[in-house]
Every structure is written in C-alpha cells, then in structure tokens.
Amino acid sequence: MAPRANWKGFLRLSLVTCPIALYPATSESEKISFNQLNRKTGHRIKYSKVDADTGQEVANEDIVKGYKVDTDTFIEVTKEELENVALESTRTIEIDEFVDRTEIDPRYLIRPYYLRPDGQVGHDAFAVIRETIREMEKVAIGRLVLTSREHIIALEAMDKGLIGTLLRYPYEVRDPAEYFDDIQDVKITEDMLDLARHIVEQKSGSFQPGKFEDHYETALVELINQKRAGKTIQPKERPRGENVVDLMEALRRSVGGADREQAAPAAKKPAKKGKKTAAGQKEMLMPIAGKKTAKEAAAKKAPARSQRKSA
Incomplete structure (x- = not known):
C-alpha cells in the first residue's frame, strides 16, 4: 500500500494542467530507532511543552509561533496569518524553466519525491509533461509550498512518473572558502598521480546500491540480540588510522593490493545486500526486515520490563 501523499495540487506547464500527488521517495522507518528511558524505572521519557x-x-491550542527580535521580544504570528500568505505554489507547481541536469550543483539537492497523477483524470496531460521532459533530456524547475515553506523543485522523468528533488536557496549554501582557503598548496609529482590513477582504474566499477551494507545497522542488530540473550557486551577495539610517512611507498603498496584483488576475484567474498545482513537479524525480526509482522513478533518475544538486563 502506497504511503499517504505529502502534498496534493496541480502541475502546470503553460496552459497544460493536471492534478498530482507528491510522495516521499525515501524512508528511514526500517532503521533501528531508540526510545529514551528512565534508567531507574525503565519507563519511557515523556516530553511536555512548558512555559x-x-x-x-x-x-x-495556546501555542503560537514567534519571531525573536531580541532577548525578550518576540513577534507573534498565528496559523491563520501564515495561511493568508497565499502563494500560488501552495496548490500549484508552475514549471518556470528547463535546465540541464549537469547545471544543478549537488550542494543544492535536499530530498527526492515521487509525483504521479491524483485520481482518474489528468493522466494524458501528465504524460505529455513527463514525455516532454524525458525527450528533451531536461530538468523542469518549479516551486511548491511544503512544510510551511516555499521550495524550489527539480522534476525529472522516471518510469511512468516523475521524480522531484527539493532544492536549497543560495543563502542556504555555505561559502566553501571558509573551509578550503587554509588547505596547503602542495606539489604532486606525475609518478604519484600515475600510481593513484592505476588504483582508481583497478577499483572502477558501476554503482549498484544493492551491494552496499549498512554495517552500523548490522552491528546494532547484533548488539540488541546479545543483550536479549543476556550476554555481556565486550567493547571492540576501535580502528586506528596509520600515519603515512612515505606517500610514494604507500601508493606503491596500495597499487600492489589493488592488483592482487583484481587477479583473484574469486577469493573475495560476495558483497552482501542490505536486506541480508547479520545472521541474528532473522531471529530477531527487527524493523530492518521491513515487515510489520516482524515487529509484532519481536514485541511478543521481548522479556517483561521487570526483567530488564543491562550491559
């Protein structure tokens, strides 16, 4: 079942308009999350809004938004007043222009959303806009009001729908000079670059998200399984970075390691996919499995609160 739409309105290209719905394209609900507890009682912590x-x-109902003018002075703004800031983008994404995807600086990207027709009407108009964007190999730039703020959105064709990525405004992007100006100017020899290029060539491949494993999530599953089993948690030694004294020698040794990896691919363990991580995960049936029934099973197996165990 598709999640509830975050926004509903209209998509308009000149005089062509269609009703659309916007859905989040990503989710972190399958990640392990923690509650805050009272160490003495084991009860959950409750937050209250206090004066x-x-x-x-x-x-x-007595809480309003306020803009801070100085230490003790605030300008109150009610919900009704905010709603009266009537922007057309509150209900309509008007396509203002088309740009090349390569022109969008990655720093401006925020988060992706899926867009599809809302209801049974407007599918033909939606298809015209989608296929125009696809065939022109362009990104459509528009605006919409989401989470009480107006955002720039970049629209691209994806399968039978559109994917829209929220973009930051220029004032939200920090000046890199603040961070890069004090980086030392160093001279790199051609020999060093040749060795580095060789390493890159040996490790080059295609981006396949499925082969990456969330090692921290896997470690959390293992930790919780051990605590449920009443085992003592032993701290693991933290990895330490090595101090590179001879950069040229480090590059040579890296090239040798990369060559050995390429020469013996069969010896390498196949990359694990995100859904098939720790062996204890199946037994634990944590949210990482992505099934509500798994969460319910975990809740039934959980020990009583009075039998809490601590590491």
Whole structure:
C-alpha cells in the first residue's frame, strides 16, 4: 500500500494542467530507532511543552509561533496569518524553466519525491509533461509550498512518473572558502598521480546500491540480540588510522593490493545486500526486515520490563 501523499495540487506547464500527488521517495522507518528511558524505572521519557518562565505546561491550542527580535521580544504570528500568505505554489507547481541536469550543483539537492497523477483524470496531460521532459533530456524547475515553506523543485522523468528533488536557496549554501582557503598548496609529482590513477582504474566499477551494507545497522542488530540473550557486551577495539610517512611507498603498496584483488576475484567474498545482513537479524525480526509482522513478533518475544538486563 502506497504511503499517504505529502502534498496534493496541480502541475502546470503553460496552459497544460493536471492534478498530482507528491510522495516521499525515501524512508528511514526500517532503521533501528531508540526510545529514551528512565534508567531507574525503565519507563519511557515523556516530553511536555512548558512555559519557560512559569514552568507550567501549555496546551497545544495556546501555542503560537514567534519571531525573536531580541532577548525578550518576540513577534507573534498565528496559523491563520501564515495561511493568508497565499502563494500560488501552495496548490500549484508552475514549471518556470528547463535546465540541464549537469547545471544543478549537488550542494543544492535536499530530498527526492515521487509525483504521479491524483485520481482518474489528468493522466494524458501528465504524460505529455513527463514525455516532454524525458525527450528533451531536461530538468523542469518549479516551486511548491511544503512544510510551511516555499521550495524550489527539480522534476525529472522516471518510469511512468516523475521524480522531484527539493532544492536549497543560495543563502542556504555555505561559502566553501571558509573551509578550503587554509588547505596547503602542495606539489604532486606525475609518478604519484600515475600510481593513484592505476588504483582508481583497478577499483572502477558501476554503482549498484544493492551491494552496499549498512554495517552500523548490522552491528546494532547484533548488539540488541546479545543483550536479549543476556550476554555481556565486550567493547571492540576501535580502528586506528596509520600515519603515512612515505606517500610514494604507500601508493606503491596500495597499487600492489589493488592488483592482487583484481587477479583473484574469486577469493573475495560476495558483497552482501542490505536486506541480508547479520545472521541474528532473522531471529530477531527487527524493523530492518521491513515487515510489520516482524515487529509484532519481536514485541511478543521481548522479556517483561521487570526483567530488564543491562550491559
């Protein structure tokens, strides 16, 4: 079942308009998450909204937004006043221009969304816009209001739908000079570059997301399984970075290692896919498995609160 749409409205290219719905293209719900607990009782921590001066809890209907002018002065803005800032992009994504994908600086990318027709009408208009974007090999730039702010959105054709990526405004991107100016100017010899290029050539491949494993998520599954089994948690030795004294020698040794890897691919273990990680994961049936029934099974197997174990 598809998740609930984050936004519904219209997509418009000149006089061509169609109703659309926008859905998040990514999710972190399958990652392991933690609750904060009271160490003494094992109970969950509850957060309350309180008045900073009186310490009394404030009801949601009595809370308004405020812009801080100085230390003790705020300008209150109500929900109704914010809604009255009526921008056309609140309900319509107007395509303003088309650009080449390579012109969009990666620093401006925020998050992706899927767009599809909303309901049974407008599929023909949606298809015209989609196929125009696809055939022209362009990215359509528009605006929409999402999470109470107006965003720039870049639209590209994907399969039968569109993928829209929210973009940052220029004032949100920091100046790299603040971080790069004090990097030392060093002279790199051609021999060093030749060795480095050889390493890159030996390790070149195609990007296949399925072969990457979230090692931290796997380690969390292992940790929780061990605690459920009542085992003592032993700290692991942290990896230490080596101090490179002779850069040329380090490059030569790296080239030798890369050559050996390429010469004996059969000796390498096949990369694990994200869905097939730790052996204990199947037994534990944690959210990483991506099934609600697994979470329910884990809850049934969990020991009673009074029998909490600590490392």
